[in-house]
Amino acid sequence: MARLFDFFRRDSLTKRLEKIKKGSTQEREKIIQEYIPFIIKTLSDKLNKYIESENSEEYSIGIEAFNEAIDKYEPSRGSFIGFAEIVIKNRIIDYLRKNSKHNKVVPISQFEDDEKNKTEKYFQTEDFTESFTLKNEIKELEEKLKSFHITFFDLEEEAPKHMDTRANALRIAKYIANDKELKESLMKKKTLPSKRIIEEMGVTIKILKRSRKFIIATVVILGSDLEQLKSYIGQTLGGVQSGL
Numbered sequence: 001m002a003r004l005f006d007f008f009r010r011d012s013l014t015k016r017l018e019k020i021k022k023g024s025t026q027e028r029e030k031i032i033q034e035y036i037p038f039i040i041k042t043l044s045d046k047l048n049k050y051i052e053s054e055n056s057e058e059y060s061i062g063i064e065a066f067n068e069a070i071d072k073y074e075p076s077r078g079s080f081i082g083f084a085e086i087v088i089k090n091r092i093i094d095y096l097r098k099n100s101k102h103n104k105v106v107p108i109s110q111f112e113d114d115e116k117n118k119t120e121k122y123f124q125t126e127d128f129t130e131s132f133t134l135k136n137e138i139k140e141l142e143e144k145l146k147s148f149h150i151t152f153f154d155l156e157e158e159a160p161k162h163m164d165t166r167a168n169a170l171r172i173a174k175y176i177a178n179d180k181e182l183k184e185s186l187m188k189k190k191t192l193p194s195k196r197i198i199e200e201m202g203v204t205i206k207i208l209k210r211s212r213k214f215i216i217a218t219v220v221i222l223g224s225d226l227e228q229l230k231s232y233i234g235q236t237l238g239g240v241q242s243g244l
Contacts, residue, residue, distance in 0.1 A: 032066060035084075039066050140226060141220065158211075166214075192216065
């Protein structure tokens with residue numbers, strides 16, 4: 001699967017990790033808090049059981065491993081999420097080895113084989129969606145966009161490349177999503193209500209044409225129950241600028 005959501009958060013996570021490398025403990029704490037669901041899911045998938053966030057040694061190991069991933073990550077390793085997942089799972093394997101006397105039912109070799117099969121894939125891809133729980137929401141979004149004749153390939157090709165342009169497109173999308181008439185017009189006619197947007201927001205038709213598919217996709221997300229995707233957009237540099 002292609003890097004479907006680079007068009008929403010280009011360089012966002014990388015820049016945040018760079019801040020941490022420069023000593024920002026506040027940014028580190030924020031990222032850890034945001035990715036707790038990912039850490040728990042990774043641990044639960046590996047151990048085949050739900051992991052509690054309180055009084056759990058496995059959870060503590062997951063947090064430590066995520067911190068380790070932050071410290072050791074380099075862009076040349078590929079996706080940070082893929083890298084973090086590997087680090088977390090490797091630390092859990094180490095934990096299981098050390099405690100094998102008390103965990104006879106855990107097939108350690110099965111975990112190791114699984115890790116060997118996945119390591120190469122994760123180091124070669126930057127696809128966040130393959131690593132986290134966005135997969136179902138992405139499938140739903142793909143279906144929603146079909147009625148607008150928009151594909152993910154279209155978004156990758158035509159999404160704004162510069163942060164200011166992306167922030168402006170997100171600002172327009174938020175305006176449409178918050179205006180009942182504009183939103184209903186878009187959903188019914190499957191096209192941007194350009195005239196009103198130009199008049200009310202003072203933007204040019206050129207801007208709308210260049211970011212049309214990106215704006216529509218964002219409006220669809222903001223008007224849906226795709227909560228993770230909404231959060232994902234809000235964490236982008238453009239999203240922060242646009243108040244999303």
